Amino acid sequence: MDTALVILIDGLIYSSWLFIVAVGLTLIYGVMKILNLAHGSLYAIGAYTSASLVGWYFSTGYFPWAGFALFIGAAILAGMLTGFIIERGLLRFMYGRDEVVMILVTYGILLILEDVIKLLWGVDAYFAYQPYSMLGRIRLSGISFAGYDLSLILVAGLVGFALWYALNQTRQGKLLRAVIHDSEVSQAMGINVSRVFVVTFVIGSALGALAGGLTAPALSVAPGIGIEVIILAFAVVVIGGLGSVGGAAIGSLLVGICRALAVHTYPQLELFVIYGVMAMVLSIRPQGLFVTATARKI
Amino acid sequence: MYYLSIGLLGFVLNAFFCFGTPATVRAEDATFKVGLVTFLSGGAAGPFGVPARNAAELMVEAINNGTVPAPYNSKGFAGINIEPTIIDEAGGGTKQVGEFRNLVQRKNVDAVIGYISSGDCLAIAPVAEELKALTVFFDCGTPRIFEDNTYKYVFRTGPTSTMDNVAAARYVLDLKPDLKSVAGVNQNYAWGQDSWKDFKDSLAVLKPSVEVKTEQFPKIYAGQYGSEISALMVKGPEIIHSSFWGGDMEGLVLQGAARGLYDAHTGLFTCGETAMFRLADQITEGTIIGGRGPFGVYAPDNELNSWFRENYMARFATPPTYPSYKMAQALLGLKTAVEKAAAGKNEKPDKESIIAAFENLEFEAPSGTVRMALGNGHQAVQDMFYGQFTNKSGKPEVYNVKRYPAECVNPTDGVTSSEWISTSLKNTPCK
Numbered sequence: 239m240d241t242a243l244v245i246l247i248d249g250l251i252y253s254s255w256l257f258i259v260a261v262g263l264t265l266i267y268g269v270m271k272i273l274n275l276a277h278g279s280l281y282a283i284g285a286y287t288s289a290s291l292v293g294w295y296f297s298t299g300y301f302p303w304a305g306f307a308l309f310i311g312a313a314i315l316a317g318m319l320t321g322f323i324i325e326r327g328l329l330r331f332m333y334g335r336d337e338v339v340m341i342l343v344t345y346g347i348l349l350i351l352e353d354v355i356k357l358l359w360g361v362d363a364y365f366a367y368q369p370y371s372m373l374g375r376i377r378l379s380g381i382s383f384a385g386y387d388l389s390l391i392l393v394a395g396l397v398g399f400a401l402w403y404a405l406n407q408t409r410q411g412k413l414l415r416a417v418i419h420d421s422e423v424s425q426a427m428g429i430n431v432s433r434v435f436v437v438t439f440v441i442g443s444a445l446g447a448l449a450g451g452l453t454a455p456a457l458s459v460a461p462g463i464g465i466e467v468i469i470l471a472f473a474v475v476v477i478g479g480l481g482s483v484g485g486a487a488i489g490s491l492l493v494g495i496c497r498a499l500a501v502h503t504y505p506q507l508e509l510f511v512i513y514g515v516m517a518m519v520l521s522i523r524p525q526g527l528f529v530t531a532t533a534r535k536i
Numbered sequence: 537m538y539y540l541s542i543g544l545l546g547f548v549l550n551a552f553f554c555f556g557t558p559a560t561v562r563a564e565d566a567t568f569k570v571g572l573v574t575f576l577s578g579g580a581a582g583p584f585g586v587p588a589r590n591a592a593e594l595m596v597e598a599i600n601n602g603t604v605p606a607p608y609n610s611k612g613f614a615g616i617n618i619e620p621t622i623i624d625e626a627g628g629g630t631k632q633v634g635e636f637r638n639l640v641q642r643k644n645v646d647a648v649i650g651y652i653s654s655g656d657c658l659a660i661a662p663v664a665e666e667l668k669a670l671t672v673f674f675d676c677g678t679p680r681i682f683e684d685n686t687y688k689y690v691f692r693t694g695p696t697s698t699m700d701n702v703a704a705a706r707y708v709l710d711l712k713p714d715l716k717s718v719a720g721v722n723q724n725y726a727w728g729q730d731s732w733k734d735f736k737d738s739l740a741v742l743k744p745s746v747e748v749k750t751e752q753f754p755k756i757y758a759g760q761y762g763s764e765i766s767a768l769m770v771k772g773p774e775i776i777h778s779s780f781w782g783g784d785m786e787g788l789v790l791q792g793a794a795r796g797l798y799d800a801h802t803g804l805f806t807c808g809e810t811a812m813f814r815l816a817d818q819i820t821e822g823t824i825i826g827g828r829g830p831f832g833v834y835a836p837d838n839e840l841n842s843w844f845r846e847n848y849m850a851r852f853a854t855p856p857t858y859p860s861y862k863m864a865q866a867l868l869g870l871k872t873a874v875e876k877a878a879a880g881k882n883e884k885p886d887k888e889s890i891i892a893a894f895e896n897l898e899f900e901a902p903s904g905t906v907r908m909a910l911g912n913g914h915q916a917v918q919d920m921f922y923g924q925f926t927n928k929s930g931k932p933e934v935y936n937v938k939r940y941p942a943e944c945v946n947p948t949d950g951v952t953s954s955e956w957i958s959t960s961l962k963n964t965p966c967k
Contacts, residue, residue, distance in 0.1 A: 244770060248763040255760060361581035363783055367818060371794045381769040384794040387762055456794075457759055458786035462578040462626075466757045501763035502770070505752045509724050 243379040245498045251387045253494030254394035258452060259467055260474040260486045261397060262445030268481030269418055269438040271337055275344040276324065277446045278468030279351035283320055284313035284447030285463060286359050288454040292366035306369055310451055317447020318440050320351075325439040330432070348464075356461055363460040370455035386455065393452065394490075397445070401483050414438065418481070473512050477519045479526025488527055492519075567619040568612065568874065568884070570596075571639035573632070573650025574863070576624040579757055579783040583810040584652050584859040588675065589622060590852050591860035592649075595867045596620050598847070604868075605839045607900060613871050614878035614885070621645065625652060629659030636660050640669040646887075647672060649866045652859065654678035654697075654727050661690050670887055674866035675859055677828065678726055682911025683952045689887075691894055691914045693869040693906060694862040695829050697779070698953040699945040700806045701731050703920035704826060705738035706945070706966060707938055708775050708804060711824070711924075717747045719773035719801075721764050721788065723780060724753035731779035731806060737957045749773040761788050765797050773801055775824075781807040786815060793818050809833060810857045812925055816932040823925045825934055830903040831858035833934050834921035844902040865901040869908075869916075872899040907942070910949050917942040940966050 263277045288309040295305045324347055332343055373385030405411040416424045417434045425431045450464070457463065474493055478485025496515050500507040507514075519527060572592050575585025596618050598604045602611035612618060621643055623635050632651075639645045647670040651657045657676035664671035664687070671690050673681070677697030681690070708715055718739065722728030732751065739746045749771035752764045765788075768776055776797070780788050785807060792798055798820035805811070809827030812819060819825075827834045832855070835841045844864060848856040856864075876893035877885035885893075896913035899906055909917045919942050923934030944966035947956030 241770060244766050245763075248766050251762050252760060356577060361577055361586055363579075363582040363786065363814070365786070365790075365815070367790050367794075367815075370790065375794070375796060381766060382795045383762075383766075384791070386794070453759070456787065456791050458579075458582075458783035458790070460579045460582050460783045462757070463759065463783075466759060498763045498766075501752065501754075502767050505750065505764075505767070508753065509755050 240379045241502060244381060245502050246495070247378060247383060247388075248501070249491070249495035249498035250391050251383075251494075252497060253490040254390040255449070255453065256470060256474050256494055257394045257487055257490035258390070258397055258445065259449040260471040260478075260490060261401065261483060262442035262449070263468075263471050264475045264478065264481055264483060264486045265401070265445070266439055266442035267475070268483070269414060270329075270333075270435055271481075272329065272340045272344065272439075273337065273480070274442070275341060275468065276347040276351055277442075277471060278464030278466075279348050279355070280317050280320060280443045280446035280464070281450035281453075281467050282355055282459075282461075282464030283316050283351070284450030285454040285457070285459045286355060286364060286450075287316040287447070288313045288451035289364035289366040289459040290359070292368055292455065293364065296368040302368070302372060306372075309366065309369065309454070310448065313447045313451025313454075314444045317444040317450075320447070321440040321443025322436070324443070325436050329439065330435070333435070348468075352461070352464070361461055363458040364454075365458060366454045368455070384456075390452065397448075398483070398487055405483070410437075470512065473516045476526055477516050479523075479529030482526065482528035485526055485528030566617065568616045568647075569619045569621065569643065569645040570867075570870070571621050571623060571636075571643065571645040571648040571650065572863075573623045573625050573635070573639075573648065573656075574859075575626055575652055576622070578626040580652055580781070581626070583782045583786070583814075583857070584675070585625065587810075587857050588652070588859040588863040591848065591856060591863040592620065592622070592867065594844075594847055594851060595864045599867065599871060605843045608840075608868060608871060610875070613874040616874075616884055618867075623650070625650065625656060629655050632656045633659055633663050636663055636669075637667070640667045646670065647870060647890075649674055649863070649870065651676050654680075655725070657681055657692075658726075661685065661687055664689050668887070670890060672866045672870055674862045678730060679947075679953045680726075680730075682915045686912060687914060688891060691869070691908065692911070693866045693908075693916045695916055695918050695920070695942075695946070696910075696953070697727065697731050697806075697828075698734050698947065698957075699917070699920045699940075699942070700779070700826055700828055701734035701777075702738045702945040702957065702961065703922060703940040704777065704804055704806055704824070705735055705742055706940055707824065707922040709739075709743055710938055711936065712774065715743065715746055715774055717749050717773040718775045718777060719749040719751070719768055719771055720777045721752040721754070721761070721768065721780070722778060723756040723784060725756050727781075728753060728756070728779055732777065734953060734957065735777050737954065738961060741957060741961050757784060759784070759787055761791050765792055765795055768801065769795070769797060775804055776801050777804045777806075779806045781810070786811050789815055790818055793820055798823055807858075808925070810859070812932045812934075813855060813857075816927050819925050819927070819932075821924075821926055821928065824922055825925045826920075826922050827858045829858065829862075829918045830921055831861035832856065834923070834937065835861060835902055836904045838900075838902075838904065840900060841902040861901070861903050865903060865906060865916075868901050869894070869897065869899055869906060873897055909942070910946065912949070917946045920945045 375382040474489040478489030500511040574588040575581040652675045654676045673692040679696040720732045722732040804824040806826040808825035873894035877889040920940045923937035
């Protein structure tokens, strides 16, 4: 029973992290039909921004709790700014192209951003561990968990709720859903689709950077961290169904719990389990769990 | 007339190349071209690649100027200036094979020194042999390079991972003679699996009653180890063995420390030396730290080491860690071999004579004496050290340091590590 509870907690923590990473990716795809390969770089930019600021802030000796607001806020801002530049500077000229072309474009952006990161931050690792231990340890089921890790569950819940509320309970959300349904008709009805695209891309980018910023305290922030993450995020998004926020949540939960179960019971399966789950889901529902199959226009 | 013209053109071209060649050869004779391959990007760049690159810069400059202490106080390689070409090791084995071919076939390097990743070394070794290119591996650890194959053109001046893990097993038993249980968390690829196997097999031979509580193999670069840490805490081993390196090791240290993993279970990091300065206030007191040989804090007190440390710190404002030592060692090994081959000659020695000089070579380095004793004289062995980490004085240090002579932590030549561990380890005392 104790081990089962530990598996559940581990699974929830990992799922929460995965959800925060993947939700921006699926949001952008849902609205803009762009599979944004540069999402990993936005994650890395968030992580680097946080790590740089945490290092500086904690060396000043100011009130430590304010550091949380600073590094999370800075990561979000960095993501928004980068997202805005990418969308206005490049993507808007590409709208209407085939999805495969957009994948190649975002892949190019990923390569550029990886080099920009190296130019700005160099190749040495950055550490931002001070906030990680500030939330203390919580003893559950006989072992200690980092309060910081447990707080990710809360953050993921808040992000999920905020997105659900914004999409379903606000006027802007309704406009967004109209664009998701059919962007051409939405434009004909007077919706400023271009603005919706900018806002969506900026929010999606900010979510990617937020994930990086939140992860930075537990990691050695080094070049390449975004590349590993994007593969996992894709697996989650594909399991849930491309473009479905609810799907990303369920995909994250499935992957997180299965991975924790493997680590505790049969560690050799850890590497395989994420892709095993993905293969199993896709063999039953090729479009993912939360996307209904639609007829293809010929 | 047409054939006459062709004939004349052939004659002119032939004369041009025949008479032009010696000038080219003389130009090439003036330098010894060395391809230096190390991670300049990716997760391994910060803790490994860049320190190795820094050491290469420092050593090449000092060797060319003749400012390295004796016995290396002559200029260049036998008076020939070293001309380095630095290449990024990032990108995987396939890319590295392409880069290696470029270095050898286009840049016409005289030797290649490089490779941190065991995967890259395994990919490069057969290509080096095919191209007959003198290649010196400076850091990668897999013993399979010379245990699975015999190479003429490939050397490795750094020790293998076998001695890291055999010595780790010996150290934990010296530290805790009543040791009852261990667990492992190692990366799921050749390096992690081989390291864990050597450690586990050594313990099974030296103290069969030790129970293995859990064997965790997370994906390389996974970054998140929450579940693995929980599994280790649930199983409760006395010692946690990890051959994690670079960002993965640093992440495991940070995440484990935040949860108190190493308070109740002693961590053993075979590559921990690269993090002991960077994460000094995060590593738990008493954590067992390895440096992959007599490098960094385990390096001996000799003139070469003092010179190397002082100059490295003055230039890069940080102490040299083991990748720096191993890069310096590879350059000094190659210098010794080239100068031995050039002795008594007034010209740049050819590849065959350098290879003959390199085989079974014994040379001095900042880490002490290096003996090319395994792999038919192509693989180095050195003494191995382990110690426990402390930061009580405000300065990261190691205590309880134990030295394990090369003979008791390395197989004998011609015997694989696995065979040696299972048949001879128990009967090979450490003197």
